[in-house]
Amino acid sequence: MRTFNFASEAEKVNPLVPHTAELVVGAIAFTLLFLVLRRAVVPMFEKAFTARTEAIQGGLERAEQAQLEAQRALVQYNEQLSSAQGEASKLREEARIQGAAILEDLRTKAQDEAARITAAAHSSIEAERQQAITSLRNEVGALAVELASKIVGEALDDQARQSRIVDRFIEDLEKSQK
Amino acid sequence: MRAFIQLHAEGDGFVPPSTNDFNLPPITESIAWLTKPVLLVFLSVILISVFFILSSRKAAVVPSKLQFAGESIYAFVRNDLARDVIGHDFMRFVPYLFTLFTFVLTNNIFGIIPLLQFPAMSHVGFPYVLAIFTFLVFHYVGIRKKGLGKYFKEIAFMPGVPLPVYILLTPIELATFFIVRPLTLSLRLFANMFAGHLLLLVFIMGGDYMMHDSHLIMKLFSPFSFAFGIALTFFEFMVQCLQAYIFTLLTALYIAGALADEH
Numbered sequence: 184m185r186t187f188n189f190a191s192e193a194e195k196v197n198p199l200v201p202h203t204a205e206l207v208v209g210a211i212a213f214t215l216l217f218l219v220l221r222r223a224v225v226p227m228f229e230k231a232f233t234a235r236t237e238a239i240q241g242g243l244e245r246a247e248q249a250q251l252e253a254q255r256a257l258v259q260y261n262e263q264l265s266s267a268q269g270e271a272s273k274l275r276e277e278a279r280i281q282g283a284a285i286l287e288d289l290r291t292k293a294q295d296e297a298a299r300i301t302a303a304a305h306s307s308i309e310a311e312r313q314q315a316i317t318s319l320r321n322e323v324g325a326l327a328v329e330l331a332s333k334i335v336g337e338a339l340d341d342q343a344r345q346s347r348i349v350d351r352f353i354e355d356l357e358k359s360q361k
Numbered sequence: 362m363r364a365f366i367q368l369h370a371e372g373d374g375f376v377p378p379s380t381n382d383f384n385l386p387p388i389t390e391s392i393a394w395l396t397k398p399v400l401l402v403f404l405s406v407i408l409i410s411v412f413f414i415l416s417s418r419k420a421a422v423v424p425s426k427l428q429f430a431g432e433s434i435y436a437f438v439r440n441d442l443a444r445d446v447i448g449h450d451f452m453r454f455v456p457y458l459f460t461l462f463t464f465v466l467t468n469n470i471f472g473i474i475p476l477l478q479f480p481a482m483s484h485v486g487f488p489y490v491l492a493i494f495t496f497l498v499f500h501y502v503g504i505r506k507k508g509l510g511k512y513f514k515e516i517a518f519m520p521g522v523p524l525p526v527y528i529l530l531t532p533i534e535l536a537t538f539f540i541v542r543p544l545t546l547s548l549r550l551f552a553n554m555f556a557g558h559l560l561l562l563v564f565i566m567g568g569d570y571m572m573h574d575s576h577l578i579m580k581l582f583s584p585f586s587f588a589f590g591i592a593l594t595f596f597e598f599m600v601q602c603l604q605a606y607i608f609t610l611l612t613a614l615y616i617a618g619a620l621a622d623e624h
Contacts, residue, residue: 197380198383205486208399208402209402209487212403213491217457219410223417224414227418228417228439230420231421231432
């Protein structure tokens with residue numbers, strides 16, 4: 184240091200000895216800043232932090248609640264679904280049974296109807312046959328009598344006799360047919 | 362200042378920056394106390410106040426960029442320094458620690474801000490004031506909490522130590538609490554800022570001197586000196602932030618120590 188021009192002067196200034204003015208200014212400036220920050224800045228930041236914490240907490244609680252609600256809805260939905268499924272299967276079963284019953288009923292009715300129609304047809308055929316036999320018998324009788332009277336040459340007026348002859352004739356006819 | 366002028370005088374050789382370079386003259390002759398560091402300190406108070414008032418004014422849940430910037434610094438001091446160190450009941454000390462951190466940081470960073478370029482904390486008066494405040498604060502809260510007698514007894518006679526050891530321990534403890542702590546707190550900050558600024562001066566002024574030297578080789582090496590000065594500026598920025606952090610952290614530790622039941 185001593186080789187330089189200002190070394191001797193530099194030694195006069197001790198950097199560890201403070202200027203009085205700087206002590207005062209430092210104290211005032213720092214106190215001023217402290218008061219400003221404590222009064223205007225710190226409460227505002229704290230307010231923001233509190234609001235934010237509350238917002239986050241509120242959000243979390245809301246989310247939790249929503250989740251719970253969703254869970255409840257899911258359970259309810261599942262219950263409804265399973266009950267609906269049960270009901271549907273029950274309905275299907277019922278429908279199947281009903282269908283079968285209807286089918287059976289219809290079949291029975293149709294068979295009855297068929298039987299009835301068949302029976303009616305039978306009886307009408309029988310009646311017609313009886314009628315045909317009766318009329319045939321009369322006609323054949325008349326024809327046979329006419330033929331016989333022509334052949335025998337005598338009039339067969341007697342009713343009873345006539346009828347006997349016809350009956351015998353028809354019996355003969357039937358026998359010859361067999 | 363005179364050393365700087367001397368630099369350009371022909372034939373005198375290089376005059377390295379000295380402590381005199383920190384002794385800046387008053388800005389106007391009429392007001393002797395109004396020097397550059399004093400002005401910078403006031404400027405820092407205005408800048409910090411305006412910045413934080415603007416950024417905290419809305420106190421929105423969803424912060425703007427400005428609020429986020431201010432909030433980050435505040436949250437750093439509040440959570441990482443005050444809450445983590447002091448723990449329970451830390452909110453009482455947040456305003457003080459917050460002021461301390463922003464004040465020291467801003468005045469340190471002035472050392473590398475173009476045009477300002479002077480760390481106010483390299484004038485020992487300011488660190489002294491801050492150390493005295495911290496000294497008063499942590500002793501005050503200790504005495505408030507434990508009572509005068511118990512507080513001093515805990516410092517002087519650490520519990521759980523054999524009796525003869527107190528001959529050695531008591532003076533050390535008393536010296537630690539009442540001399541070493543405030544002194545190291547202020548001198549650490551002062552010396553770091555002082556040395557950092559001196560280092561920058563050496564390389565920038567050295568580069569300037571070499572550039573104006575008649576020798577070609579000196580001229581050629583001058584850019585290296587400047588480049589190193591720039592690199593050191595970045596380094597200084599780190600030191601400036603670190604020192605602000607350390608000052609605040611130690612203050613928080615001292616407060617926590619004074620509040621602790623067993624020490």
